[in-house]
Amino acid sequence: MGExxxxxxxxxxxxxxxxxxxxxTQSQALAARSGRAVRxxxxxxxxxxxxxxxxIAGARFHEDPVELAASPDIDLFVELIGGDEGPARxxxxxxxxxxxxxxTANKALLAKHGLALAALAEAHGVALAFEASVAGGIPIVxxxxxxxxxxxIERVYGILNxxxxxxxxxxxxxxxxxxxxxxxxxxxxxxxxxxxxxxxGFDTAHKLAILASLAFGTKIAADxxxxxxxxxxxxxxxxxxxxxxxxxxxxxxxxRTEHGIEQRVHPTMVPKSSAIAQVMGVTNAVTIDADAxxxxxxxxxxxxxxxxxxxxxxxISDIAKGVRSAPFGLPCAALATPTRGEMQRHEGGYYIRLxxxxxxxxxxAIAARVAERGISLESIVQRARRGDSKGGPVPVxxxxxxxxxxxxxxALDAIAAGGLVAxxxxxxxxxxx
Amino acid sequence: MGExxxxxxxxxxxxxxxxxxxxxTQSQALAARSGRAVRxxxxxxxxxxxxxxxxIAGARFHEDPVELAASPDIDLFVELIGGDEGPARxxxxxxxxxxxxxxTANKALLAKHGLALAALAEAHGVALAFEASVAGGIPIVxxxxxxxxxxxIERVYGILNxxxxxxxxxxxxxxxxxxxxxxxxxxxxxxxxxxxxxxxGFDTAHKLAILASLAFGTKIAADxxxxxxxxxxxxxxxxxxxxxxxxxxxxxxxxRTEHGIEQRVHPTMVPKSSAIAQVMGVTNAVTIDADAxxxxxxxxxxxxxxxxxxxxxxxISDIAKGVRSAPFGLPCAALATPTRGEMQRHEGGYYIRLxxxxxxxxxxAIAARVAERGISLESIVQRARRGDSKGGPVPVxxxxxxxxxxxxxxALDAIAAGGLVAxxxxxxxxxxx
Numbered sequence: 001m002g003e004x005x006x007x008x009x010x011x012x013x014x015x016x017x018x019x020x021x022x023x024x025t026q027s028q029a030l031a032a033r034s035g036r037a038v039r040x041x042x043x044x045x046x047x048x049x050x051x052x053x054x055x056i057a058g059a060r061f062h063e064d065p066v067e068l069a070a071s072p073d074i075d076l077f078v079e080l081i082g083g084d085e086g087p088a089r090x091x092x093x094x095x096x097x098x099x100x101x102x103x104t105a106n107k108a109l110l111a112k113h114g115l116a117l118a119a120l121a122e123a124h125g126v127a128l129a130f131e132a133s134v135a136g137g138i139p140i141v142x143x144x145x146x147x148x149x150x151x152x153i154e155r156v157y158g159i160l161n162x163x164x165x166x167x168x169x170x171x172x173x174x175x176x177x178x179x180x181x182x183x184x185x186x187x188x189x190x191x192x193x194x195x196x197x198x199x200x201g202f203d204t205a206h207k208l209a210i211l212a213s214l215a216f217g218t219k220i221a222a223d224x225x226x227x228x229x230x231x232x233x234x235x236x237x238x239x240x241x242x243x244x245x246x247x248x249x250x251x252x253x254x255x256r257t258e259h260g261i262e263q264r265v266h267p268t269m270v271p272k273s274s275a276i277a278q279v280m281g282v283t284n285a286v287t288i289d290a291d292a293x294x295x296x297x298x299x300x301x302x303x304x305x306x307x308x309x310x311x312x313x314x315x316i317s318d319i320a321k322g323v324r325s326a327p328f329g330l331p332c333a334a335l336a337t338p339t340r341g342e343m344q345r346h347e348g349g350y351y352i353r354l355x356x357x358x359x360x361x362x363x364x365a366i367a368a369r370v371a372e373r374g375i376s377l378e379s380i381v382q383r384a385r386r387g388d389s390k391g392g393p394v395p396v397x398x399x400x401x402x403x404x405x406x407x408x409x410x411a412l413d414a415i416a417a418g419g420l421v422a423x424x425x426x427x428x429x430x431x432x433x
Numbered sequence: 434m435g436e437x438x439x440x441x442x443x444x445x446x447x448x449x450x451x452x453x454x455x456x457x458t459q460s461q462a463l464a465a466r467s468g469r470a471v472r473x474x475x476x477x478x479x480x481x482x483x484x485x486x487x488x489i490a491g492a493r494f495h496e497d498p499v500e501l502a503a504s505p506d507i508d509l510f511v512e513l514i515g516g517d518e519g520p521a522r523x524x525x526x527x528x529x530x531x532x533x534x535x536x537t538a539n540k541a542l543l544a545k546h547g548l549a550l551a552a553l554a555e556a557h558g559v560a561l562a563f564e565a566s567v568a569g570g571i572p573i574v575x576x577x578x579x580x581x582x583x584x585x586i587e588r589v590y591g592i593l594n595x596x597x598x599x600x601x602x603x604x605x606x607x608x609x610x611x612x613x614x615x616x617x618x619x620x621x622x623x624x625x626x627x628x629x630x631x632x633x634g635f636d637t638a639h640k641l642a643i644l645a646s647l648a649f650g651t652k653i654a655a656d657x658x659x660x661x662x663x664x665x666x667x668x669x670x671x672x673x674x675x676x677x678x679x680x681x682x683x684x685x686x687x688x689r690t691e692h693g694i695e696q697r698v699h700p701t702m703v704p705k706s707s708a709i710a711q712v713m714g715v716t717n718a719v720t721i722d723a724d725a726x727x728x729x730x731x732x733x734x735x736x737x738x739x740x741x742x743x744x745x746x747x748x749i750s751d752i753a754k755g756v757r758s759a760p761f762g763l764p765c766a767a768l769a770t771p772t773r774g775e776m777q778r779h780e781g782g783y784y785i786r787l788x789x790x791x792x793x794x795x796x797x798a799i800a801a802r803v804a805e806r807g808i809s810l811e812s813i814v815q816r817a818r819r820g821d822s823k824g825g826p827v828p829v830x831x832x833x834x835x836x837x838x839x840x841x842x843x844a845l846d847a848i849a850a851g852g853l854v855a856x857x858x859x860x861x862x863x864x865x866x
Contacts, residue, residue: 022583022725029650032767033582033759131580137726139580147564147572149466150455150746217462275732278711292455292743293570296733299708300726310725313583323756326466334465 002035005320006073008042010065010091011080015105015132016045017052018309019078024055026313034320044068069095076101076319078312084108096120096128103315105132105308111206111222114213115335118327128327129315134207135160135284137307138300139314144214144288145329151290153215157253157431160207162282162302163191163198164230164250168267169280172238172247178231190282200229201250201265208252212263213328215254215288218338220328221263226343228266237353237426240397241269244379246351247277251431260339262346269351269430275299295433344406349378349430352400352408354415355393355422362420363396369414376401393422399430435468438753439506441475443498443524444513448538448565449478450485451742452511457488459746467753477501502528509534509752511745517541529553529561536748538565538741544639544655547646548768551760561760562748567640568593568717570740571733572747577647577721578762584723586648590686590864593640595715595735596624596631597663597683601700602713605671605680611664623715633662634683634698641685645696646761648687648721651771653761654696659776661699670786670859673830674702677812679784680710684864693772695779702784702863708732720866728866777839782811782863785833785841787848788826788855795853796829802847806840808833826855832863 007023009016020040023030031037043056044065062068069077069091077095079102081088088109095102096117104110110117110133121128131141135158144156159165163185170181182199185191197203209222230250241248246269255262270277275297279285284302289295301307328335356362363382370377381397400408412425440456442449453473456463464470476489477498495501502510502524510528512535514521521542528535529550537543543550543566554561564574568591577589592598596618603614615632618624630636642655663683674681679702688695703710708730712718717735722728734740761768789795796815803810814830833841845858 018725026583026585029763030582032650032763035764138729139576142575142580143572146751147575147747148743149463149750150459150743152459217465273711275708275711278706278708290743292451292739294734294740296571296731298729298731300729306725307727310581310583310723314580317582318579321756321758323754325754330462330465331468 001031001037004037004039006039006041006075007078007316008044008068008071008074008076009040009078009080010044010068011082012043012045012052013080014305015308015312016080017054018305019080019312020054020056022309022313023316030317030320034317036320038316038320042068042071042074065091066094069100070098074100076103076316078316079104079106082106082108084112089113092117093120096124096126099124099126101127101129101319103129103312103319105130105312107133107203107206107210111209111220114210114220114328115332119332121327122332127319127324129319130210130327131315132308132311134210135286135300136302136304137310138284138286138298138302139311140211140286140298141214142314143298144211145325148288148290148293151292153288153290155253155255155289156211156215156286157251158286159249159276159279159284160204160252160286160302161198161250162284163195164204165279166190166282167199168230168233168248168250171233171235172242175235177235178233199231201227204250204252204265208254208263208265211252211286212254212261213335216256216261216338217330217335218261219335221338224338224340225263225265230267232426233267234426236395237428240353240381241351243381244399245272246270246430247272248428249276253431255341257341257345257347259345260341262341262343264343264346267428269428271433274433344404346405346429347402349402349432350400350408351428351430352398352412353426354396354398356396357420357422358391358394365418365420366396366415369418370398370411373407373411375403375407375411434464434470437470437472439472439474439508440511440749441477441501441504441507441509442473442511442513443477443501444515445476445478445485446513447738448741448745449513450487451738452513452745453487453489455742455746456749463750463753467750469753471749471753475501475504475507498524499527502533503531507533509536509749511749512537512539515539515541517545522546525550526553529557529559532557532559534560534562534752536562536745536752538563538745540566540636540639540643544642544653547643547653547761548765552765554760555765560752560757562752563643563760564748565741565744567643568719568733569735569737570743571717571719571731571735572744573644573719573731574647575747576731577644578758581721581723581726584725586721586723588686588688588722589644589648589719590684591719592682592709592712592717593637593685593719593735594631594683595717596628597637598712599623599715600632601663601666601681601683604666604668605675608668610668611666632664634660637683637685637698641687641696641698644685644719645687645694646768649689649694649771650763650768651694652768654771657771657773658696658698663700665859666700667859669828670861673786673814674784676814677832678705679703679863680705681861682709686864688774690774690778692778693774695774695776697776697779700861702861704866707866777837779838779862780835782835782865783833783841784861784863785831785845786859787829787831789829790853790855791824791827798851798853799829799848802851803831803844806844808836808840808844810834
């Protein structure tokens, strides 16, 4: 047995308490796996006295997480404070400066400062590990960083936010509108009181930035992501998707194109038969397209104390064994600066839902605006108007073959400018397997 | 940059050629990831002159793989010869004895000699890595050995043989009988001329033995697996499964029970809504049930040169970085000797298909034989007899609630002994998520 690995845990919420519990219950197996004991020797939290259901009597309590991070009593610092600045950032920097390895679940911190922190870890020869920051208990960071080392990755995409997937799943299966499902998710604790961060797609974007860096060997670029949330998805969209053989999921997609790397978060139509379409509720899933493995999908819990702690403890176990991977797979100097794949140049199929004024020639005019731009239509669905809305606008759904975002937007602008539609057109991108 | 890692590859079939190609095309990325170049310095194959579409001019050719394995020109030996004895075993032993790390895709060798080989690797302080031996390009070995270090695993199960899944998928979707689908699989190169090893479940059993050892920290026990193949699955079974909301898959299942560790390979009814049921064709999938992550599923390519090479190269990359995990996660001395969970004590639901003689009281007698053993039935489906078989036997399908294998077998024996059925009853176990 080597010397014990002394761990300091800052942040004793659900995840922190789970980590401490897991290190205790799995202590024998972890020691056997890594050849050394793993002990929690220091903790930090806002409230010292709160009962968290775990025994922290053996650990030294620090009011200040930065003090814990730099303390000579620990070898490894676990950051579970959260936030992309303030104590989380200061504590992680302090730990790395003091030549201690860091394990964090903090996707916001990584999205904003990941490159600088990785450089700091590299300079001091310590680990910076963050399996828990993306897709909770799914070992997607390890898979991208180590498991696919022989592959060139073309695309990585997934359901990275359980709140959004829960809401979309409920809307679909229960036929309940967005607002009702959001309220339900809030009551169940799946969504925050201010849900913007989740449903606006920003949480997914942070995670996507991390995945893209790992997949493509590029510097993390969270400021180069096109983000759309799920707020505008209606039951009409879900029903139309269903009829056409699709489901709607909020995906984060990072993809190599000839114009650069697209990083985009948006509601997406995925074929019902795809693995990703089967993923319902708060579950997460990530699919990787790569030259050798073709397609690999991982499905599992995206959040929750135990699942997140599982990822944190796996990182601790690797560090205890002496595993040193570069945080983003490659040394910082070898990470390329990504060229942004502009959304206007995005190529793919599109779902378009229009509310068309019921006038002679309206459909012909719409078809002309689309055809003028060389956009071919795979299907057109004009539904029978409901009985009580005679003379009102008619819902029309178009599915395009592969085209570009620019052309679709131009066509929609022309349709709107021509006074053909009663409301802002809905547009949802289609993602093929 | 550290010193180059010198690799010797024995066996230059599809996988071997793919490995050499991948090490070449990914050489820059691999060097950047691991901090050292990875070079193929030696090869061995039966035919020196065959054109494999890869450049091996820079590598020294050895007629004898054992000679390559022990050669001072290599640091790491890649065994892609196959077979559980003979040159494969001798070469791997020779490499480990010469203190060289070994990467192998050889599930048969591991199933039979994995523990002894792991002990040899441990004694000499070198790595023995075998990601490619189970589920091809899916990083399931890494996930079990490293990614879930904080979990207690309860069950691991999956579709581990693409040939069987291809045949069952085709039977279901094309409504073609077993023999026709097998022939088709043979024509496509998915099944061997002698398909027994695949369709009899033995290939799945080898892989399951490896997964069970990793999941439970037990000594590999390939001789303690209950194995049934797919030869007796009929279209009638697939149709009945479909009606009842199930699909039939050949699964390998390793499960902790209070009686010991069950390791079983058999055709299995899985709920259509489960992730594993969605997996069609030659694709593989593995699901892990564990206390913290609850359920994690990995889906990807189970075979093929590039996918298997991807796993081999990931292992090489880890070794190049200096990662040393115990082959089965724990040091050999810490691996427990598993108690066999006897199949007779297996608990679960059962599908039973009977061909019942059309006599007064036959169904009552069958129901009595079942009820006498305390087996409760979830459903009974007695189909209308086809027009042309008036007076002939009537197909009856029973689905039981959870019971034990012993009771089901006793009931079926009693039914057969009572002369109630025209042919041997079909029995398929149901696996719940």
